[in-house]
Amino acid sequence: MTGLNIFGVPGLPEIEKGADLPGLIVEAAAKTEPLASGDVVVITSKIVSKAEGRTVELADVEASEFARRYAEQWDKEPAVIELVLREARRVVRQVGPVLITETHHGFVCANSGVDQSSSGAHGRAVLLPVDPDESARRFRGRFRELGLDVAVIISDTFGRPWREAQTDIAIGIAGMNPVLSYIGQVDPHGHEFRVQAIAVADELAAAAELVKGNVSRIPVAVVRGHQWETDNEATMRSIIRDSANDIFR
Amino acid sequence: MTGLNIFGVPGLPEIEKGADLPGLIVEAAAKTEPLASGDVVVITSKIVSKAEGRTVELADVEASEFARRYAEQWDKEPAVIELVLREARRVVRQVGPVLITETHHGFVCANSGVDQSSSGAHGRAVLLPVDPDESARRFRGRFRELGLDVAVIISDTFGRPWREAQTDIAIGIAGMNPVLSYIGQVDPHGHEFRVQAIAVADELAAAAELVKGNVSRIPVAVVRGHQWETDNEATMRSIIRDSANDIFR
Numbered sequence: 038m039t040g041l042n043i044f045g046v047p048g049l050p051e052i053e054k055g056a057d058l059p060g061l062i063v064e065a066a067a068k069t070e071p072l073a074s075g076d077v078v079v080i081t082s083k084i085v086s087k088a089e090g091r092t093v094e095l096a097d098v099e100a101s102e103f104a105r106r107y108a109e110q111w112d113k114e115p116a117v118i119e120l121v122l123r124e125a126r127r128v129v130r131q132v133g134p135v136l137i138t139e140t141h142h143g144f145v146c147a148n149s150g151v152d153q154s155s156s157g158a159h160g161r162a163v164l165l166p167v168d169p170d171e172s173a174r175r176f177r178g179r180f181r182e183l184g185l186d187v188a189v190i191i192s193d194t195f196g197r198p199w200r201e202a203q204t205d206i207a208i209g210i211a212g213m214n215p216v217l218s219y220i221g222q223v224d225p226h227g228h229e230f231r232v233q234a235i236a237v238a239d240e241l242a243a244a245a246e247l248v249k250g251n252v253s254r255i256p257v258a259v260v261r262g263h264q265w266e267t268d269n270e271a272t273m274r275s276i277i278r279d280s281a282n283d284i285f286r
Numbered sequence: 287m288t289g290l291n292i293f294g295v296p297g298l299p300e301i302e303k304g305a306d307l308p309g310l311i312v313e314a315a316a317k318t319e320p321l322a323s324g325d326v327v328v329i330t331s332k333i334v335s336k337a338e339g340r341t342v343e344l345a346d347v348e349a350s351e352f353a354r355r356y357a358e359q360w361d362k363e364p365a366v367i368e369l370v371l372r373e374a375r376r377v378v379r380q381v382g383p384v385l386i387t388e389t390h391h392g393f394v395c396a397n398s399g400v401d402q403s404s405s406g407a408h409g410r411a412v413l414l415p416v417d418p419d420e421s422a423r424r425f426r427g428r429f430r431e432l433g434l435d436v437a438v439i440i441s442d443t444f445g446r447p448w449r450e451a452q453t454d455i456a457i458g459i460a461g462m463n464p465v466l467s468y469i470g471q472v473d474p475h476g477h478e479f480r481v482q483a484i485a486v487a488d489e490l491a492a493a494a495e496l497v498k499g500n501v502s503r504i505p506v507a508v509v510r511g512h513q514w515e516t517d518n519e520a521t522m523r524s525i526i527r528d529s530a531n532d533i534f535r
Contacts, residue, residue, distance in 0.1 A: 039318075040497050040507075044289025069288075132533045145448040194481045198447055198534035199394040201527050202465045202485035204492070206449070216451045232443045235495065236451035243453070244493035246484065247512060248289050258289075263496060278450050284381045285447035285534055 041262040044070055045248040045255035052256075054090040059179040062257050070259070074186040077263050078176075079245035081256035082193040082208055083152065083163055085172050091164040093120060107131075117153055120162055124149035129286055140165060143277040144208060145286065146195045166191065169209025170272040177211040188212035188265050192242035198285065205246035207238035207273060213265035215239070215276050236276055237263075290511040293319055294497040294504035301505075303339040308428040311506050319508070323435040326512050327425075328494035330505035331414055331442040331457055332401065334421050340413040342369060356380075366402055369411055373398035378535055389414060392526040393457060394535065395444045415440065418458025419521040426460040437461035437514050441491035447534065454495035456487035456522060462514035464488070464525050485525055486512075 048065040052058070058080065066072045086092065100108065100115035104122055108115040111134040118136075122128075125138035129145055138149045142165070150165040166172045173189040180187050191209035196202075207215055215238030245258035280286045297314040301307070307329065315321045335341065349357065349364035353371055357364040360383040367385075371377075374387035378394055387398045391414070399414040415421045422438040429436050440458035445451075456464060464487030494507035529535045 040291060040293025041493070042289060042291055043493070130533050135533065137533070194484070199527055199532060200455070200485065200488070201525050202483040202488075203481055204485050204488050232452055234451040235443070236449065236453050237496065239449070239451075239453050240492040240496050243489040244290070244292070244496060247486065247489050247493060247509075260496075276450050278448055283448060284379050284384065284386070 039262070041244070041260055043244055043248050043258060043260050045253075046257040046259060047255050049084070049255075049257065052084040052087040054088065054092070056084075056088040057179070058084065058088050059176050059183060063180070063183050063185070065257075066259070072180075072185050072187060072259060073261065074184075075261070076185075077188045077190060077213070077241055077260040077265065078180070079190045079192050079242055079249075079258045079260065080176070081249065082150075082165055082169065082191050084256045085166045085169070085191055085209075086163045089166055089172065091166060093162050093164060095160045095162060107136075114153070117148075117151060117162055120151045120164065121149045124151055124164055139280070139286070142169065142208070143274075144195075146193075150193060150208075165193065166209065170211065170274075171209075173209040173211035186212075186267075190238055190242055190245075192245060194246070205242040205249075207236075207242045207276070210238050210271050210273055212267060212269065212271065213238075214268045214271045215273055237265075238273070238276065288511070290493070290509055292493055292497050292507060292509050295506040295508060296504050298333070298504075298506065301333040301336040303337065303341070305333075305337040306428070307333065307337050308425050308432060312429070312432050312434070314506075315508070321429075321434050321436060321508060322510070323433075324510070325434075326437045326439060326462070326490055326509040326514065327429070328439045328441050328491055328498075328507045328509065329425070330498065331399075331418065331440050332412055333505045334415045334418065334440055334458075335412045338415055338421065340415060342411050342413060344409045344411060356385075363402070366397075366400060366411055369400050369413065370398045373400055373413055388529070388535070391418065391457070392523075393444075395442075399442060399457075414442065415458065419460065419523075420458075422458040422460035435461075435516075439487055439491055439494075441494060443495070454491040454498075456485075456491045456525070459487050459520055459522055461516060461518065461520065462487075463517045463520045464522055486514075487522070487525065 046066045095116035098116035100119040104118040105115045108118045127139040130137040152163045169191040177189045189211045192205045217235045249255045249258045295315045344365035347365035349368040353367040354364045357367045376388040379386040401412045418440040426438045438460045441454045466484045498507045
């Protein structure tokens with residue numbers, strides 16, 4: 038059968054700071070379906086953050102007056118609001134309890150991606166990786182050391198305007214371009230395609246979520262059969278719309 | 287191997303008005319990988335529109351003064367702008383040549399989803415199906431007549447704020463709920479999940495795009511191995527955010 042095969046990598050241990058994620062993923066996959074060169078490995082940002090020590094004890098965070106007042110008004114944890122603001126370079130919308138920010142990476146999302154759940158204990162929060170592209174590049178290099186030429190995507194679960202519920206999208210990439218461009222190509226009737234570029238990295242992240250799930254504790258999935266061209270310069274920057282061209286920011 | 291298998295259905299003929307899409311899909315799939323009960327069949331809206339006669343000769347469209355002036359200002363076809371406005375219940379943003387509308391279905395997208403490309407000839411446009419949920423329900427019923435219990439998703443390619451490039455999303459569904467809810471569930475540490483609902487229909491549409499492609503003329507893909515519960519009342523309405531709750535509209 039041609040097409041794509043997408044499967045989760047079960048059996049990873051709880052991830053601690055300093056963990057060798059590619060090593061652990063290769064080891065876990067070997068017990069079910071071993072990784073192969075050409076695979077796209079999609080890793081949930083949460084375990085990347087944990088491996089990189091992006092976990093914060095809320096008791097250590099001193100909240101600003103703005104954060105304290107806002108937290109009080111909407112029954113939130115002041116330290117969490119403080120972290121959300123520190124992780125933001127701009128507040129895009131603040132409407133009632135909803136706080137949509139632009140992170141230092143340029144991603145627009147709720148609460149700067151700060152996550153209080155599944156953080157290993159009460160009173161901790163997990164922040165997004167500092168540079169998910171750099172994390173992905175490092176992982177890709179490590180997979181190569183282990184004999185595997187794979188593309189790496191780091192994913193997170195984001196909401197979107199206009200549509201309820203969330204989907205997984207890519208926040209870091211290595212090895213392949215996140216966008217497939219059709220610009221300049223024409224259909225058999227000579228029309229330019231209405232669609233000019235597809236965010237394949239986001240589609241791969243979404244596809245991977247279908248097998249990882251958000252509650253099943255399978256934070257890594259493999260997409261096998263996707264044809265990608267090696268691009269060692271690839272980053273997610275080409276998918277982040279410049280705010281000057283963004284009519285919804 | 288567990289997980290998902292996703293494959294395109296090649297070999298469909300050019301779709302004409304009145305075509306029996308499920309019949310044609312079953313027939314085409316039989317030559318490569320036959321459909322099976324339990325599959326999710328993802329159909330590009332374009333061929334649904336064609337089968338339903340949602341193709342318009344631009345020469346037959348009388349443009350309003352507003353449409354004519356706007357078309358002239360931005361070097362667009364007046365009849366196309368007229369159709370975009372007729373397909374809209376509201377203009378969400380009109381900035382330079384970019385026209386973001388809310389369609390009669392409630393979808394927010396560029397140009398009300400009106401498509402001038404690949405329409406079979408110059409001087410025609412293809413509109414979105416009138417009621418993609420109803421189309422999906424009809425197709426699901428027809429698949430059942432053919433002995434197949436499949437879920438049906440009708441997909442289209444939409445842009446999104448903040449991120450460049452487009453992804454496929456679901457605009458019609460039958461047989462399964464488009465949203466997987468985690469509300470009320472807690473992680474092993476007693477925290478509610480940060481993610482409360484996943485738009486699985488959109489993730490399935492995105493995954494299907496990876497094998498359909500927008501230029502490869504494979505308008506149908508099958509997702510096999512996705513566990514879905516039968517829901518014969520399902521529609522996309524649960525994914526359309528009420529504009530009263532939408533801080534970006």
